[in-house]
Amino acid sequence: MYIGEILKTLDRVSTGVPGLDELIGGGLIPGRVYLISGPPGSGKTTIGVQFLVAGARNNEKGLYISLVDDPKVIIQDMMKYDLNILPYAKSGKIVFYDIGYHLLRIEQKLTWRELFVKIKDVVSAERPKRVVIDSFTSIEQLVADPENKRREIGNFIRSLEELDVTTLVISEMLSSDNYTDEYYLASGVIVLHHFMRNYTMIRALQILKMRGTPHDSNIKRVRFSKEGIRVYNEAPF
Template identity: 65%
Template sequence: MYVGEILKSLDRVPSGVPGLDDIIGGGFLPGRVYLITGPPGSGKTTMGVQFLVEGARNGEKGVFVSLVEDPRIILQDMLRYNFGLLGYVKSKTITFHDLGRILLRAEYRLTWNELFNSILQIINEEGVKRAVVDSFTSMEHLVKDPENKRWALGRFIRALQELETTTLITSEMLQGDAYTDEHYLVDGVLVIHHFMRNYQMVRALQVLKMRGVPHDSNLKRIRFTDEGIRVYNEAPF
């Protein structure tokens, strides 16, 4: 690796989530792949969209690849926030792609390799530096070679790194102590938790893993606001 490439890796990619960059050393490393995991409704998709909006504000084109949900529904849901998202979609600074139409067709199942190549083709054609892939949950049941996941995922992550595309992948956290292949292969893992205290929902973020970046692994309080999710540098309780 050239010295210039090493120095470039010291740059940071702002997350677009207020408060998050403060606990991960200033932002994501460029060209790396990160996992956001958590229970249903915890804000994984919202964080992904915030990441793309932050890039769009700075003139960086981004792409959102949906593996299950209809992107139109996602877009409608995100309009509740003051992102200005619709303007970025109209200008095609942020584009949404629907791979669920293929994955959910009963008559044909893709292999892991075909799935990842389809995602890479979209990212290549769009020429983006920011990408979100939502969501990896239950993909093992939608491909025809679930046993090949780790090998194909490793190739996919390496290809994204070579494209120098900073990528967020989302997945459901089905069990707190059950780690999947993506937990081990990605460059960083952000876990969203929620708890019930005094009949109120308390949400928290934990930086479980962040290669090459000094970070705070303690639970941090998060809240939904009109601007999206915000991270507070304080304990949730």
């Protein structure tokens, strides 16, 4: 068992983001949970969809679990890129699951454990190889026991690893010096930034943490293209 886990670190799962895999030893370690964080409009959802599309192209089923937004809106927004997202969704290679629809309509708040059981049940039923969960931050006010978040996230991450899925969890960046529990518990943290410089929007990416693989932690330039986000191995300024 342990030998198998060690050998996994030799494999890599492509992020689907040009330029990013090269900064993290060739890609993500399979079967682990990673955090994508950043301010609104920085490209978090785009990276999540690119990750699932990369899997679909490799005949790996993907699952996008939305905790707040309507998946139809996400698909419509992603159609601006040349990612072929609609055919993948129609064929079932990428499944969009709307947990948020139910969360916003129930009268009684769920505990963190109850929420994570619902998510795990969806993952177990769909049996994907890649999962995107969007987003923990959006439901902070919808749970009955916010004080139990760290413990339950830890248990949830272990359960996902046991299902052998590679997962991206999307989280809003509340402030640059206030890290939420998922920052500490995830195997890796990729942070997106945007800055105003001379009246121009500058976009950037930083690999804050990446367990099990050497990585470049310097801030890198990011640009949006027809294929989605692209990372350049150069400083943004």
